[in-house]
Structure formats: structure tokens, C-alpha cells
Amino acid sequence: MSSNPGRPRFDAVDFAAQYAAFIFLILLVIGFAILQPNFLNPFNLLNVLRQVSISGLIAIGMTFVILTAGIDLSVGSLVALCGLAGAYVAKGGLDSRFAIGAAEQAGNPVWMATGVAILVGMGAGAVQGLAITRLRVPPFVVTLGGLSAWRGAALLLSDGGPISGFTPDYTWWGQGRIWTIPVPVILFAVAAILAHVVLRYTRFGLHVYAVGGNAAAATLNTVSTRRIVFSVYVIVGFFCGLAAFILSARLNSAEAVAGLGLELDVIAAVVIGGTSLFGGVGTIFGTVSGALLIGVLRNGLVLLNVSSFVQQIVIGVILVLAVAVDQAAMSRKGR
Amino acid sequence: MTPLLELSGITKHFGAIEALAGVDITLGHGEIVGLMGDNGAGKSTLVKIVAGNFAPSAGDMRLGGRPVRFGSPLDAREAGVEVVYQDLALCDNLSASLNIFLGRELTRGIGPLRFLDRRAMAARARELFAELKTNTVPGDLVKSMSGGQRQAVAIARTRLAEPKIVLMDEPTAAISVRQVAEVLELIRTLSRAGHTVVLISHRMPDVFSICDRVIVLRRGTKVADKPVSATSPEEVTGLITGAIEAA
Numbered sequence: 328m329s330s331n332p333g334r335p336r337f338d339a340v341d342f343a344a345q346y347a348a349f350i351f352l353i354l355l356v357i358g359f360a361i362l363q364p365n366f367l368n369p370f371n372l373l374n375v376l377r378q379v380s381i382s383g384l385i386a387i388g389m390t391f392v393i394l395t396a397g398i399d400l401s402v403g404s405l406v407a408l409c410g411l412a413g414a415y416v417a418k419g420g421l422d423s424r425f426a427i428g429a430a431e432q433a434g435n436p437v438w439m440a441t442g443v444a445i446l447v448g449m450g451a452g453a454v455q456g457l458a459i460t461r462l463r464v465p466p467f468v469v470t471l472g473g474l475s476a477w478r479g480a481a482l483l484l485s486d487g488g489p490i491s492g493f494t495p496d497y498t499w500w501g502q503g504r505i506w507t508i509p510v511p512v513i514l515f516a517v518a519a520i521l522a523h524v525v526l527r528y529t530r531f532g533l534h535v536y537a538v539g540g541n542a543a544a545a546t547l548n549t550v551s552t553r554r555i556v557f558s559v560y561v562i563v564g565f566f567c568g569l570a571a572f573i574l575s576a577r578l579n580s581a582e583a584v585a586g587l588g589l590e591l592d593v594i595a596a597v598v599i600g601g602t603s604l605f606g607g608v609g610t611i612f613g614t615v616s617g618a619l620l621i622g623v624l625r626n627g628l629v630l631l632n633v634s635s636f637v638q639q640i641v642i643g644v645i646l647v648l649a650v651a652v653d654q655a656a657m658s659r660k661g662r
Numbered sequence: 663m664t665p666l667l668e669l670s671g672i673t674k675h676f677g678a679i680e681a682l683a684g685v686d687i688t689l690g691h692g693e694i695v696g697l698m699g700d701n702g703a704g705k706s707t708l709v710k711i712v713a714g715n716f717a718p719s720a721g722d723m724r725l726g727g728r729p730v731r732f733g734s735p736l737d738a739r740e741a742g743v744e745v746v747y748q749d750l751a752l753c754d755n756l757s758a759s760l761n762i763f764l765g766r767e768l769t770r771g772i773g774p775l776r777f778l779d780r781r782a783m784a785a786r787a788r789e790l791f792a793e794l795k796t797n798t799v800p801g802d803l804v805k806s807m808s809g810g811q812r813q814a815v816a817i818a819r820t821r822l823a824e825p826k827i828v829l830m831d832e833p834t835a836a837i838s839v840r841q842v843a844e845v846l847e848l849i850r851t852l853s854r855a856g857h858t859v860v861l862i863s864h865r866m867p868d869v870f871s872i873c874d875r876v877i878v879l880r881r882g883t884k885v886a887d888k889p890v891s892a893t894s895p896e897e898v899t900g901l902i903t904g905a906i907e908a909a
Contacts, residue, residue, distance in 0.1 A: 528777040528778055529776070529777060529778065530767050530769065530776070530778065533756075533760060533764070533767060533778060536753070536755060536756060537753045537756060537764055539755070540753035540754055540755035540756060541751070541752065541753045541754060541755075543751070544749075544750075544751035544752055544753050544764075545753065545764065545765075546735070547715070547735055547745070547747060547751040548735070548751060548764040548765040548819075549734070549735050549736040549739060549765035549766075550764065550765050607753070607754075607755035608755055
């Protein structure tokens, strides 16, 4: 029983589970660069980053949720609701929903639209968090309900149609650039760094891992499991609101069908990034790698003229392989 | 001198099941008390009540003469009650030092902006492990540890505060013979420093080698409470099984 003082033992399966996405991402980038030189064009790369940043932002929030061994299936629907709520505020109601010129609009300032989109997201997250912690309904069921309910609320709010045509200071958040970097990419990067710091360096972050690792033990050690679980659903709601606002700004339109199927991309990014669905293991670095991996794969396959149907199959297969690695790591843990 | 902890008429129902039926126990300062009983006798329930995990259905608790009511493990911990749980209550995915400090992490920073001080926690954990004479490494993940090392993490955790009472639920059940002696020695050290230790155990030799007093529970009631010097392993075994009604 001699241990190796000071040096954590190297564990190949754990290592693979943690860094597989990043390693695979690098290999993909190299592969696409060889097969299709246009891939490395800076405009293309920035485009990939911009496309990734919407689902990537939500994936950051989803990482918190999955670290507690939870899940949020409602994010796609919530994006539709938050985007419409923000757009509704920006346009001052449905009457001017298609108005384009600033003169025709009886709208509100952009910060108010952003704030409402984010507050609606956090509010919806709080409702789901309360249902999970107080009513003890499993997260899968609560957020499956949310998947249906938030989409319904979005349709009600918008009367089924889009709200489009925003002022330039609104669309800047989705279409603008600082130097050459698209604004959504900058927001994604800042959010990723902040989330990394919170998870790695704060008590709250440690408690998220503890709850996911062993909720009963965390409770016995005076960690408020309820508060932590509630918080992570509010956090993912925050990111849904922010992402919804950016998406509507990029498309210059918010609609009730926005974000259809987005939950799949988001959960895939987190899980491919090495976060365990059993909770307690995972990093923001992994999630960002997972989100980039999906984006690069889509983009590269498009450039190589591979059918979009095939892309879906490829992403599905990678998702299952990622969970297989996770399972292998888990079963060894339960010696 | 007022006793450290007085429990009177402690009762606990789980639905129709009566886990504890009016138990009275008094603990003095620096005592080591063995709490024995068969599975289902109510030992763990009693521990969880003192540790603040359950509220008793009826009965009173006094700590240092003052009535206390623990609404949560945090209340109990703040009052000076520390517990080593049978399943150790460790998070496999965290390092030894983070497990020790879980719930009372050391932080540094300015004002409300506070960050985990991992280095300070690892340093303190290393000291605690040195006291325990264990080869546990603060930075290792608990999932990669042996039973004895895991036990050391759980015991080191109670040493973090200066507890009045340390409740130990079967601390020697899952570790090697050599480490049993170490754990027992640690319990003596705790007692010499003035801490009261309640040792819940199935192992007769452990109880008879270090305890001052032994309390036997059977089906939720106290059937014996006497100095170890006034009883014998045979009598205690009889009390646990019910061969001897009470003593």
C-alpha cells in the first residue's frame, strides 16, 4: 500500500475522459486543414467561432447543471421565449413587430431588452429549480415539461409569428465586431473564463462538484444541496437569456421556433467535453472543446461537401463514444 | 460539574417504526463512551439526532446544561459536535484536503471576492495526516484511496475544529488490523485533549480497550449503562442479543 507522495497517479482512462475532446479537436483541425486549405481562412475560423458561441454560452450553463448530475432539456424552448421577451420589449409590443425604421418604433432601450431576456431566463430556471428541489420531481421530467411549456409560452407571447427589425445598437450584439472579433465570440470567451474561475476557485464551484460527487455526503458536511441545485438551473437560465438575445440580434429577428433542437447541441457539447452525466466530473475547458469540436466538424464537413444528413450521424456517433469513455471511467471507480 | 451532554426521553419514529423509545444518556467531559447494539437497535438514529441530521420526535437535549435543538448538521457542528459517519461521507471526486475542508473551506481575497486557498488547505491537511501517522496524500482523489486512507480523511476532518464531542460510527469496521490500533490511539489522544468521544462499534475488543463506559441499546431502548470495569464482553454480548434482559 505504498503511495507515491505528492504526485497524482496518472490514469489513462481519466485522462482520456478529460481531454479527449480537445485532442480530437486538434486532430480534426489538422485533418480539415490538409483536406481543404480554405478551412484555415481566418474568416472561416471566425465564422465557426461565431456559430459556436450561441450553443457554447448555454453549454457553459449546462456544465453547472450536469456537474450536479442534473440535466436541462428545456434550453431550446427557453431561448425562443427569452428572445421573444427581449424583442417584445425592444419593439415596445407586437404592434410594431415588423417596423423597421427607428422613427416608426415606440421601443425601449437595448439594455432593457437584454435585461428582460436574461431575467425571463433566470425566472424560468428558478421555477424549474424549485420544482426539482422542493417538489422532488427529477430534473429530466421537470425540464421535459419546460421544453413543452416554454415553447408554448413563446408562441402565446408572439402570437405565433416573429418579431423582427431591430435598431443597429441591438443587432450589434449579434453582428458587430470588436477589431475583427465578432461580439458573440468575445462574450462566449469572457463567460467561459468567468465560469472556469467560479467552478475552479470559489466555494460555490467546489460545492457544485461536491453535490454531483456525493449529494448525501455534501449535505452531511453542511453544504446546502438544495441551494446549489436551485442555483445551477438559474445559471443555465441566465445563459439561455443571454444567448437568446445574441441570437435575435444576429438574425435581426426573434421567433417562437428559434432554438428548436438546440438542447441536443448543448448537451452534446458538454458530454463530448468530458463532463460526466453522473455528476461531479467535468470542466469548462472540456465544454468549450466539445462545443468547438461540434462546430469545426459541421463546418469542415460542409467545406468537404458532405451531406448535412451525414453530419448529424457523425455527431450522434461521437456523442455515444464520449459517454462510453465516461462509463469506462465510472465502472473502474466502483471497484 | 454539569455534564457535557444530557439526552432525556429521546424518541424517534419513522412512520410506524419506533427507532428510539425514550432513551436517556449523559456524557461527561473527556469521556470515551462505547455505544453498542445489534443492527437496528437505534445506534445510528441516535447519532444522527445528536449530529443534527434528524430532529427527535420527542425528548430533550442539553449541551453544557443549556437546552439545544439542532435544525441541521451545521447547527450541531457550530455547537461543537463532529461526526465520523459509517459511510465516511466523502466525495470520491474531490481530493483529500478538499474533503476535509468541505463546508468550511479556507479562502483568501478582498471583501466579498473570495477564492479557495487550496495551498493552505493542503498544508493543513498534511499536518493533520502527520498527526494521524497516515500515508494519505492531501492532493489525491478520494476515489483512488484505500479504506484506511479514507478513514484517515474522515477522522482528520473532525480535528479541524476543536470539537466538544466526536461521534464515531463504526470507525474500525472497514480498515486493516494495523490501522485499527492507530485509530484507537487517535481516539485516546482526542480524549486526553478533553474531547468526549462516542464510539459506536460492533467490535468488543475496541470498546473494552479504550472506553470508560459502555451503553447498550436494544430495539430502541437503553438496556445497560455502566463502567467498562464493571462488566465483561460476555455480559455485553448477552445484553446486545437479549439473552440478558438488562443490567
